[in-house]
Amino acid sequence: MQPIKVHVIPAGPNPWKPVLILEELGVPYELNSFSFEAVKQKPFIDINPNGRAPAIEDPNTGLTLWETGAIILYIIEQYDTKKILSYDSLKEKHLSQQWLAFQISGQGPYFGQAGWFNALHPEKLPSAIERYNNELKRILGVLDGALDGQQWLVPGDKMTYADLAFTVWNDRIDALIFCAPDKKFEGFPNVQVWHERMTSRPAWKKIMDTRAQLMDEQGLQPNGMPKGINSFQEYEAMMKAKAAGTP
Known part of the structure; x- marks a missing residue:
């Protein structure tokens, strides 16, 4: 089985929902991690025209899919054949x-x-x-x-x-x-x-370790704030300055 490509913005909650499902099922996957600024730009909007993460590309079926609910139901239907996380009844x-x-x-x-x-x-x-x-x-x-x-x-x-x-x-x-x-x-x-x-559970701990690593690579702390910002007040001031166009 080839790994499913999962496109994620590591700071966002939603991308980690299908990743957790895949991890619990033991289905191979690979992450394409990118910053928030890229989510509404090409090439990602060619994959998801709504400009939101996650999206998946499954080389085993040729399917590209976005929206977490649709992705989760697809993973369950296609890969949870032993009903580890689902029921047939x-x-x-x-x-x-x-x-x-x-x-x-x-x-x-x-x-x-x-x-x-x-x-x-x-x-x-x-x-x-x-x-x-x-x-x-x-x-x-x-x-x-x-x-x-x-x-x-x-x-x-x-x-x-x-x-x-x-x-x-x-x-x-x-x-x-x-x-x-x-x-x-x-x-x-x-x-x-x-x-x-x-x-x-081990699956949760593993994906949160992965998230922390990807956040670090993007210069973000685990709470989503940029490195060097130590309080919400500092973050709020940074956001206001950014909105005002102040360096």
Whole structure:
């Protein structure tokens, strides 16, 4: 089997979702890592005209694909033949798809907007910050309730791709809403135990080590801030200067 090429921006959460699935399944892959500035430029927009990472190119089937949900479902259908991370049974199969859809439509967008308005938007908008911080916590509440009394989102005896799809955004909550790392799951104990169960696995540790290496190569710290920036205040000042065209 030839390795699947995965195009990633290492700082972004979404590219690591399919990478984690591939790693858990033991499917060979290679990473094409590039900076955020290149995502809306050629040659990448010839692969994904939407200008977002990730995208994959699978030489085994000749398929090029973008959008994480589509990529994950493709990987599962094509390569999880032993049903390591999925089910064949009607109920469990569709519940897995349901939770993946919730991650794509709920967790990802709301968590992303929380991060944007807390950290990146040039103007502080308290109403927007409050809205998306509350939405982030609402999503955690949905997950916490679903996990009450069970280990995984889909009732059964194993972790699925649907569980794994939530890990990367959940892992960054402290950076999104500026809370202490040990407080990011405060009030959501089921989510915390579930998240720790997945991030203690070798596949997670391996891809996060890879991410750290790629971030270092791009002059970025693990939290996404450029090297030499030691606080959010410094980062905010840098972003303001950049927006104003000040060197």
